[in-house]
Amino acid sequence: MSLSRRLTVLAAALIGCTLPAAAPAHAVVGGTEAKAADPPWLAAVGTPLFFPRASGQFCGGALIAPDRVLTAAHCVQLAQLLPQALTVTFDRSDLTSPDGTTVAVTDVHLHPDFHTDTVDGVDVFHHDLAILTLAHPQNRATVPIAAPQGDTATVLGWGGIAAGDLLNTVLREATVPIVSDTDCAAAYPGAFDATDMVCAGSTTADTGEFDSGGPLLIDGKLVGITSWARGTALAGYPTVYARIPASF
Structure with missing residues (x-):
C-alpha cells in the first residue's frame, strides 16, 4: 500500500499542509455493493479539502458512541492540529451523491502508543487507533466491540x-x-x-x-x-x- 501512503500525504497537504496524515489504505476487493444505512454506524471520514475524492473521503470509521467515531490513527494524525477540517458522513452509499448526514469533528484523540515503523519497505502502524469527537451526537445505532474470534x-x-x-x-x-x-x-x-x-x-x-x-x-x-x-x-x-x- 505504498501508493495509499503517498495519497495520504497528498490529503494532508491539501488540508493546508497540516492534516490528515493519513491513510487511504485500502479498497474492498472481491466484494459486492452495500448500503451505508444497513450498518447505520458506518462512517466515511474525509475533508472538503481533499479534492481527488468524492465527498473528500480518504478513510472509513465506526460510530462507537453517539459522539465518537473510531478510525485509524494514521488517517488523522496530522488532523490533531486542525480537527475542524475533518468531516464524518453517515448513510452515503455512493460518495458522489448528496445523501446522508455529514457532521463536523471537534477533536482527534490518538492511541497514546501509536507509532510508525518501516520494515522491509512497508509502513507499519502500531496501535493504529484514533477517536474522533463529533460536533453533534448522532441518534443512531452504535457498533459493539469484541475480540477477534472466528474463521x-x-x-x-x-x-x-x-x-x-x-x-x-x-x-x-x-x-x-x-x-x-x-x-x-x-x-x-x-x-x-x-x-x-x-x-x-x-x-x-x-x-x-x-x-x-x-x-x-x-x-x-x-x-x-x-x-x-x-x-x-x-x-x-x-x-x-x-x-x-x-x-x-
Missing part, C-alpha cells in the same frame, strides 16, 4: 475494487478469512505484533486504497480497524488490522 470476517469500505483502483466511490463489503497470528508473523517478520494487530484477507477478498480506518466485523461486532499491508490482495500478504482495546 471469517466482513470488511466494508468505499475504496478501490482492485490494486491501483482509485476511482471507485460505491460502498462495498466482502467476506475475508481470518489469518492466524503465526501465519501473519511469518508474512511480516519483525513487523506483525499480535498484541495489537490481527490479520485477515486473501487474493480474492481484501481491502485496499481508501479503506483504512474501516471495520473488520465478526458476527456484527467490531473486532479490528483496517490498518496496513504490503499491496492489495497480494498472495502471502494479508491485511493487518488494529486490535481494539477496552479503552485508551
Whole structure:
C-alpha cells in the first residue's frame, strides 16, 4: 500500500499542509455493493479539502458512541492540529451523491502508543487507533466491540475494487478469512505484533486504497480497524488490522 501512503500525504497537504496524515489504505476487493444505512454506524471520514475524492473521503470509521467515531490513527494524525477540517458522513452509499448526514469533528484523540515503523519497505502502524469527537451526537445505532474470534470476517469500505483502483466511490463489503497470528508473523517478520494487530484477507477478498480506518466485523461486532499491508490482495500478504482495546 505504498501508493495509499503517498495519497495520504497528498490529503494532508491539501488540508493546508497540516492534516490528515493519513491513510487511504485500502479498497474492498472481491466484494459486492452495500448500503451505508444497513450498518447505520458506518462512517466515511474525509475533508472538503481533499479534492481527488468524492465527498473528500480518504478513510472509513465506526460510530462507537453517539459522539465518537473510531478510525485509524494514521488517517488523522496530522488532523490533531486542525480537527475542524475533518468531516464524518453517515448513510452515503455512493460518495458522489448528496445523501446522508455529514457532521463536523471537534477533536482527534490518538492511541497514546501509536507509532510508525518501516520494515522491509512497508509502513507499519502500531496501535493504529484514533477517536474522533463529533460536533453533534448522532441518534443512531452504535457498533459493539469484541475480540477477534472466528474463521471469517466482513470488511466494508468505499475504496478501490482492485490494486491501483482509485476511482471507485460505491460502498462495498466482502467476506475475508481470518489469518492466524503465526501465519501473519511469518508474512511480516519483525513487523506483525499480535498484541495489537490481527490479520485477515486473501487474493480474492481484501481491502485496499481508501479503506483504512474501516471495520473488520465478526458476527456484527467490531473486532479490528483496517490498518496496513504490503499491496492489495497480494498472495502471502494479508491485511493487518488494529486490535481494539477496552479503552485508551
